[in-house]
Amino acid sequence: MTVLLLVIPIALALGTLGLAAFLWALRSGQYDDIEGAEYRVLNDD
Amino acid sequence: MCCTDMALAYVEAHASWSEANTRPSLGRDYAAFVAKMPDRSSRAEFAVEGVRCAACMTAIERGLAPLPGVASARLNFSDRRLAVTWKAEAAPDVPAVLAALNALGYAAQPFAPDRLADAEAAETKRLIRALAVAGFASMNVMLLAISVWAGSVSDMTPENRDLFHWIQALIALPAAAYAGRPFYEGAFRGLRAGRVTMDFPITLGVVLTLVMSVVESVSGATHAYFDGAVMLLFFLLIGRVLDQTMRRRTRACAENLAALRSERATLADTNGGLRDVPLAELVPGARILVRPGERVPADGLVEHGISELDHSLVTGETAAVMVRGGDRVFAGALNGSGALTVTVTAAAGASLLDEVEGLMRRALEARSRALVLADRATRLYVPLVHAAAALTLVGWLAAGAGWHAGLVDAVAVLIVTCPCALGLAIPAVQVVTAGALFREGVLLNDGTGLERFAQVDTVVFDKTGTLTLPEPVLTAGTFDPKALATAARLALSSRHPMATALAATAGGSEPFPCAEEAAGLGVRAQVDGVELRLGSARFCGAEAEAAAALAADPEASVICFRAGDGAPVAFPVRQGLRPDAAEVVAGLATLGHRVLILSGDRAAAVEAVARRLGVAEWEAGLAPQDKIARIEDLQRAGRRVLMVGDGLNDAPALATAHASLSPVTAAHVSQAAADALFLGRGLTPVLSVLTMGRRARRLMLQNLWFSAVYNVLAVPLAAFGLLTPLIAALAMSGSSLVVTANALRARSGAAGTPAEAVGRPPVAAPVPSAA
Numbered sequence: 145m146t147v148l149l150l151v152i153p154i155a156l157a158l159g160t161l162g163l164a165a166f167l168w169a170l171r172s173g174q175y176d177d178i179e180g181a182e183y184r185v186l187n188d189d
Numbered sequence: 190m191c192c193t194d195m196a197l198a199y200v201e202a203h204a205s206w207s208e209a210n211t212r213p214s215l216g217r218d219y220a221a222f223v224a225k226m227p228d229r230s231s232r233a234e235f236a237v238e239g240v241r242c243a244a245c246m247t248a249i250e251r252g253l254a255p256l257p258g259v260a261s262a263r264l265n266f267s268d269r270r271l272a273v274t275w276k277a278e279a280a281p282d283v284p285a286v287l288a289a290l291n292a293l294g295y296a297a298q299p300f301a302p303d304r305l306a307d308a309e310a311a312e313t314k315r316l317i318r319a320l321a322v323a324g325f326a327s328m329n330v331m332l333l334a335i336s337v338w339a340g341s342v343s344d345m346t347p348e349n350r351d352l353f354h355w356i357q358a359l360i361a362l363p364a365a366a367y368a369g370r371p372f373y374e375g376a377f378r379g380l381r382a383g384r385v386t387m388d389f390p391i392t393l394g395v396v397l398t399l400v401m402s403v404v405e406s407v408s409g410a411t412h413a414y415f416d417g418a419v420m421l422l423f424f425l426l427i428g429r430v431l432d433q434t435m436r437r438r439t440r441a442c443a444e445n446l447a448a449l450r451s452e453r454a455t456l457a458d459t460n461g462g463l464r465d466v467p468l469a470e471l472v473p474g475a476r477i478l479v480r481p482g483e484r485v486p487a488d489g490l491v492e493h494g495i496s497e498l499d500h501s502l503v504t505g506e507t508a509a510v511m512v513r514g515g516d517r518v519f520a521g522a523l524n525g526s527g528a529l530t531v532t533v534t535a536a537a538g539a540s541l542l543d544e545v546e547g548l549m550r551r552a553l554e555a556r557s558r559a560l561v562l563a564d565r566a567t568r569l570y571v572p573l574v575h576a577a578a579a580l581t582l583v584g585w586l587a588a589g590a591g592w593h594a595g596l597v598d599a600v601a602v603l604i605v606t607c608p609c610a611l612g613l614a615i616p617a618v619q620v621v622t623a624g625a626l627f628r629e630g631v632l633l634n635d636g637t638g639l640e641r642f643a644q645v646d647t648v649v650f651d652k653t654g655t656l657t658l659p660e661p662v663l664t665a666g667t668f669d670p671k672a673l674a675t676a677a678r679l680a681l682s683s684r685h686p687m688a689t690a691l692a693a694t695a696g697g698s699e700p701f702p703c704a705e706e707a708a709g710l711g712v713r714a715q716v717d718g719v720e721l722r723l724g725s726a727r728f729c730g731a732e733a734e735a736a737a738a739l740a741a742d743p744e745a746s747v748i749c750f751r752a753g754d755g756a757p758v759a760f761p762v763r764q765g766l767r768p769d770a771a772e773v774v775a776g777l778a779t780l781g782h783r784v785l786i787l788s789g790d791r792a793a794a795v796e797a798v799a800r801r802l803g804v805a806e807w808e809a810g811l812a813p814q815d816k817i818a819r820i821e822d823l824q825r826a827g828r829r830v831l832m833v834g835d836g837l838n839d840a841p842a843l844a845t846a847h848a849s850l851s852p853v854t855a856a857h858v859s860q861a862a863a864d865a866l867f868l869g870r871g872l873t874p875v876l877s878v879l880t881m882g883r884r885a886r887r888l889m890l891q892n893l894w895f896s897a898v899y900n901v902l903a904v905p906l907a908a909f910g911l912l913t914p915l916i917a918a919l920a921m922s923g924s925s926l927v928v929t930a931n932a933l934r935a936r937s938g939a940a941g942t943p944a945e946a947v948g949r950p951p952v953a954a955p956v957p958s959a960a
Contacts, residue, residue: 148349152356156329163325170317180266183243 219283222299229277230260235286236445237271238296240264245295252293256285268441271297300444309437316430319368323423326364327416330357331918334416338915341411354406354413361415362399368422369395371429387567387608390574391425394418394607401600417604417917424925425612432616432636435623439632454486455479457530471533479529481683485522489531491515496527501653501764501836506790508746521837521856526683526711526724561637562886563615566893570611574900578602581908594910601907605917606900610924614892617932622885625936629877630868632853638864640889641848642882644829648777648875649820649846651834652788652795656802657764658870659835659854661690664745664761672758676750679704679723683712687748688723690762711749719753731757766798773872774802780879783828787816789838816842833875835859850878881935888935892928899924 169175223233240246246264249271253262258279264271271290275281283299290297333353340350372395375388395418402413454471455478456464463478471477471487479485485498497509500522509525512518518531578599585595619636626633633639650656673694680691682704688711701721704714711724722728726735729749738747738759745761777784786807788795795809808819820842823830832839832846835855843849843862851863860866867874903920906912 148352152333155332156356156360159325159329163321166321167318170314170321175317177265177267180246180264183246183266186243187247 219281219299222283223281226274231275231279231281233273233281233283233286234300235271235273235290235297236300237264237269237290240266240269240295248293249290249295253286253289256282256289258282259286262286268438269445270300270441309433309440313430313433313437316371316426316433319371320423320426320430322364323368323419323426326360326368327419327423330361330416330419333357333360334413334914334918337413338913347409350411351406351409354402354415357413357415358403358406361419362403365395365399365418365422368419368426372422372425385567385571387563387570387612390571390603390608391421391612394603395421397600398604398607401597405597412914414601414604414914414917417607417914417921420918420921421604421607421609424609424921428613428616431620435620435633435636438627439623439634442632455483473533475533477531477533479518479524479531481524481526481528483524485518485520485524485529485531487520487531487533489518489533491518492530492532494527494529496529497525499523499525501659501790506653508791519837525687562640562889562893563637566611566615570608574603574606574904577606577904577908584908598908598910601910601912601917602904605903605907605912605920607921608896609921610892610896610899610928613925613932614896614928615889617929618885618888618892618935621932621935622881626865626878626881629874629881631874631878632866632868633864634861634866635864638848639882639885641829641864642831642878643886645782645831645848645879645882647783647785647823647828647830649785649787649823649830649832649834649842650774650804651832651836651839651842652786652798653764653790654835654854655833655839655852656770656786656798656872657766659764659852661687661746661762662765663690663694664742664763666761668760669758672750672752673760675721675752676723676758676760679712679714679721679750680748682714683723687746687762688712691723691748691760721753722749722751724749726759729757731759734759766801767870767872769871769873771802773875774804776876777879778803780876782879785819785823787811787819787842789816789836813838813841817845820845831875831879833872848882850875885935888931892931895927895931896924 174181219233223231226232237249240249243266246266249264250262253259253271253273258275258281260274260276260279262271262273273286287297287299333356337345337350337353339345340353369392372388372391375386376392379386379388398414398418398421402415402418405413454466454468454475456466456471457476457478458464468486476492477486477489479496481496491512491514493514495511495513497511498518499509500506500519512529517534518529581602582595582599585598586592616636619639622639623633623636677691677694679701680688682701683689683692701714701716703716704712710728711722713720713722713724715721726732726747726749729751731749731751734757735747735749738761739745742761742763745763747759748762749757749759751757774784784804784806786795786799786802786804788807788809789811790809792809795807799805799807808815811819816839820830820832824845824847829848830846832843832849833851834843834849835852837856837858839851840856840858840862843851843859849863849865851859851866853860853866853868855863855866865878867878899920903912906916
């Protein structure tokens with residue numbers, strides 16, 4: 145079962161990475177304009 | 190979609206406001222709207238009207254980028270706001286941005302978000318962050334918890350199980366400490382104020398669950414409930430975030446509307462200069478200029494100038510009142526044909542607005558003491574659940590099971606009864622219903638208003654601006670078509686609200702180039718050597734015709750027209766009924782509601798409207814205090830009153846009534862007092878609010894009953910020690926899903942007109958302003 149010592153930290157690290165990414169996105173205002181984002185995707189510039 | 194477009198299409202129809210939007214800008218002082226950023230750049234926000242699609246967004250952002258000094262322009266499509274940032278070295282040029290937007294075809298107004306909104310935005314972000322942390326923690330803890338559950342029926346060693354419990358603790362403890370803060374703080378605030386709110390059992394449940402789980406992990410027990418604690422926080426935070434988002438959306442819309450109505454005053458400097466300032470900058474003693482067609486921005490004394498004021502938004506009185514030097518004027522009155530210079534008076538308890546606000550405060554305090562469903566549920570829930578937990582402990586001790594087993598089962602009772610479903614039951618229904626009402630053109634100010642709408646059995650209408658449309662229209666009748674066409678064309682040059690009614694019939698014709706306004710009298714023009722006059726009866730020498738027209742229609746006001754020495758014509762003008770007023774009143778009667786009209790206007794005018802709508806109970810000439818007294822009488826007699834009104838004089842009545850509704854054209858104070866605002870020219874929202882309120886209340890009650898049944902089943906299970914973490918997790922998430930799914934039923938098939946009809950009212954011909 146020593147593999148758990150490797151796998152669990154990896155799983156948690158990946159999860160934390162996801163959480164950090166979400167918090168960063170929230171802080172940088174990517175959720176401020178959810179309706180606008182769907183149109184901005186189509187902009188060329 | 191944001192409400193602003195719908196609302197503005199309607200507001201546009203109101204000459205007085207659209208005029209304020211289109212009037213040539215003075216040397217305006219925009220300093221109040223520009224914020225200095227820490228990196229020395231400047232930033233301003235604009236509420237933009239008319240943004241409908243992605244192309245608008247690109248056009249605005251690209252169109253503003255080349256302006257000198259502009260570092261960035263970004264349009265927030267969700268709330269129709271544009272943020273412009275200027276480079277550090279450049280002076281912020283707000284008028285250039287406005288001009289550029291205007292050239293692109295968008296009306297915009299600079300916008301100063303208030304501190305309250307900033308605090309709300311910060312709170313929303315905090316809740317979302319807490320939700321993210323709780324979501325992360327519950328996923329990972331659940332991953333480990335399921336391994337333990339699976340392991341306990343297979344071959345997991347106790348060492349591995351303990352390790353998994355400790356890893357769960359490592360994730361759950363910090364996560365709960367962070368994500369639970371909104372609840373801990375709420376519970377603490379409540380306790381300090383001597384109240385037990387729903388936050389208290391949540392806090393108690395979460396803390397006890399975590400403590401017990403840690404203790405169990407230390408002693409190497411089979412069960413730990415870390416997953417239950419964080420999952421509980423996750424579900425409850427969903428409810429909070431939904432609730433907060435609904436509040437913010439309504440507030441953002443209201444702020445945009447306020448900005449686009451450009452509520453500001455023209456300040457007259459001592460050296461004769463004119464400057465536009467936001468209302469907040471007006472101080473007592475300031476001299477302001479009120480031009481024809483504008484609303485008086487603040488209470489004051491007339492310094493000089495003569496004009497007639499339309500007080501319909503202040504008192505409900507439709508007949509114009511003459512004011513001259515030394516007279517008192519009230520905020521919200523619509524100026525007629527003359528320019529007035531007004532000295533703003535001290536606001537200390539003397540103004541009409543203060544009086545109204547005093548009455549309103551008292552009424553709102555009384556209303557906030559009324560218990561809403563959520564409070565009543567808390568009052569029942571907290572003692573019952575805590576008694577059940579205490580009883581479990583005492584029962585096990587009496588049965589000789591020892592402290593440890595007794596405490597574990599008592600805490601299990603608290604875990605399984607933790608108000609997941611209860612915390613979602615009401616906010617979820619409120620949010621879904623608010624969304625459905627939003628599509629019907631109703632903005633909900635207060636989620637708890639829904640329950641009160643459901644209980645209404647009596648509907649009280651104000652007349653002016655509520656049953657009738659706020660803008661006057663020409664009364665149907667036979668007029669000399671040539672005189673009407675000429676008068677309408679001449680009316681295009683006037684800003685007088687009565688002239689706008691006439692101008693609306695002008696079709697596509699051009700205003701007379703030589704028309705000039707005669708202050709306080711009317712407008713005149715020399716056409717082919719003939720002097721055309723439009724205005725008061727005296728100005729046109731038409732006293733006899735005016736008196737005859739008034740005798741025929743006591744509700745109307747008269748605007749007169751005369752070409753040269755020809756016979757003068759009197760055009761009766763009055764506020765028309767909303768197109769569906771009669772059907773709505775009939776519909777209310779069919780539903781068994783008692784309908785009354787309480788108005789501040791003249792008896793003759795009110796009687797005519799009441800007769801046409803078939804309303805038997807009406808009263809006229811009521812002061813704000815009288816309206817409150819009538820409504821209180823009704824409520825003492827056991828009626829639940831819905832007040833529908835728009836005037837400043839209605840605000841206290843709106844606050845006194847059990848529930849209240851205002852058109853979006855209402856006075857500021859009334860909008861703040863009402864539970865909901867409706868857009869559009871129809872009155873149908875009154876019906877839809879009542880039906881949707883009923884349905885929402887029914888769904889809330891269903892959800893509460895479901896939670897009760899769930900608890901009745903779950904408590905014995907926990908009390909007898911049969912609750913494993915697996916069952917607790919299933920029960921908690923299952924009950925949350927059921928109440929959420931039930932709440933979603935509030936979305937379908939709302940009564941009333943389709944949103945398109947409400948959102949795109951027929952817009953009256955815009956009134957070009959005279960140069």
